[in-house]
Amino acid sequence: MYTDIKTILDDASKNNYGVLAASAINLELARGLIAAADELQAPLIILMGQIQMTKHARADVMVPLIRTLAEETNVPVALILDHGRDWDVITHAFRNGFSSIMIDASAYEMEENIKRTQKIVELCHPQGVAVEAELGHVGQASSGDQDLSEFYTKPEDVTEFLSHTHADCLAIACGTAHGQYPKGVIPQIRFDIIRAVKEVTDVPIALHGGSGSGDENIKRAVEAGINKVNVCTEIFNYVRDDIRKALDENPDLDLLSLVSRAERAAKEIGKHFILLTGSQGKAANFQKTSGFAHGFAELNLGIGE
Ligand code: 13P
Numbered sequence: 001m002y003t004d005i006k007t008i009l010d011d012a013s014k015n016n017y018g019v020l021a022a023s024a025i026n027l028e029l030a031r032g033l034i035a036a037a038d039e040l041q042a043p044l045i046i047l048m049g050q051i052q053m054t055k056h057a058r059a060d061v062m063v064p065l066i067r068t069l070a071e072e073t074n075v076p077v078a079l080i081l082d083h084g085r086d087w088d089v090i091t092h093a094f095r096n097g098f099s100s101i102m103i104d105a106s107a108y109e110m111e112e113n114i115k116r117t118q119k120i121v122e123l124c125h126p127q128g129v130a131v132e133a134e135l136g137h138v139g140q141a142s143s144g145d146q147d148l149s150e151f152y153t154k155p156e157d158v159t160e161f162l163s164h165t166h167a168d169c170l171a172i173a174c175g176t177a178h179g180q181y182p183k184g185v186i187p188q189i190r191f192d193i194i195r196a197v198k199e200v201t202d203v204p205i206a207l208h209g210g211s212g213s214g215d216e217n218i219k220r221a222v223e224a225g226i227n228k229v230n231v232c233t234e235i236f237n238y239v240r241d242d243i244r245k246a247l248d249e250n251p252d253l254d255l256l257s258l259v260s261r262a263e264r265a266a267k268e269i270g271k272h273f274i275l276l277t278g279s280q281g282k283a284a285n286f287q288k289t290s291g292f293a294h295g296f297a298e299l300n301l302g303i304g305e
Helices: 005-014 027-040 050-055 059-071 087-095 110-127 155-165 191-200 215-224 233-249 255-277
Strands: 019-023 044-049 077-084 100-103 130-135 169-172 205-207 226-231
Touching: 005 019, 005 077, 005 130, 005 169, 005 226, 019 027, 019 077, 019 233, 019 255, 027 044, 027 059, 027 233, 027 255, 044 050, 044 059, 050 077, 050 087, 059 077, 077 087, 077 130, 087 100, 087 110, 100 110, 110 130, 110 155, 130 155, 155 169, 155 191, 169 191, 169 226, 191 205, 191 215, 215 226, 215 255, 226 233, 226 255, 233 255
Parallel strands: 019 044, 019 226, 044 077, 077 100, 100 130, 130 169, 169 205, 205 226
Antiparallel strands: none
């Protein structure tokens, strides 16, 4: 079923578990990830970034695709514009049927961040579109931003930020960064920040930059209070490496077999992260409100083989 992040994450926050939020920019990633969620009966959030959307994953094509796949399973699936920064891109995603929007004004001082977030909430909430905001700033792993404590969310700011913005989910900065860490680097997650934020709010909280954080760290972050675990790079790399392996084994592999294999790889890595978040079986917490009832896993995903 197609839904929004608030529906999914309120349950996760109430029942202390995490939900995988995974990037999908094409058919194979979307099908593989949704099949993983269906098999494990877990809620799932699909991320599509502002840059990804501008460069490749056109909203008018991807939204109907993801909605269709979501309606073929009983597990709740939300689609969120990830790191929306520009009004034009945000309203484009909004008009095209994203169920959720992230406004990332985290590069600004808190007052400006509040103002920009309020504007998006005013646009979205009357239409039932859920909003994620960011307080503190999650930077880039390639610049070592995960170690910059001045970027970390200050738990004492959280209540004020949320009371002014009414965001449905809050991304916090607590020692991770986006993208690929240098070889051998595993981020030091500040679990104390996660716990301190959780103490002052019931609003679900999100960890960005899940890739390369280490399985134990992700589990501990969820135990500390994280409800949404964003992962992109590690999923893309896993699928890319699997494609490379397939072509190494058989350079003449036909394209249909290759893309089917990519989809299977997306399902495998999706299942891995879903299990880390503890959302397996949690689809049972949600009432099916739309779509039809057969399981996605029943569909023939192995076409071309
Ligand atoms: P990674 O690519 O580091 O997993 O980050 C994903 C993310 O946080 C998207 O918002």
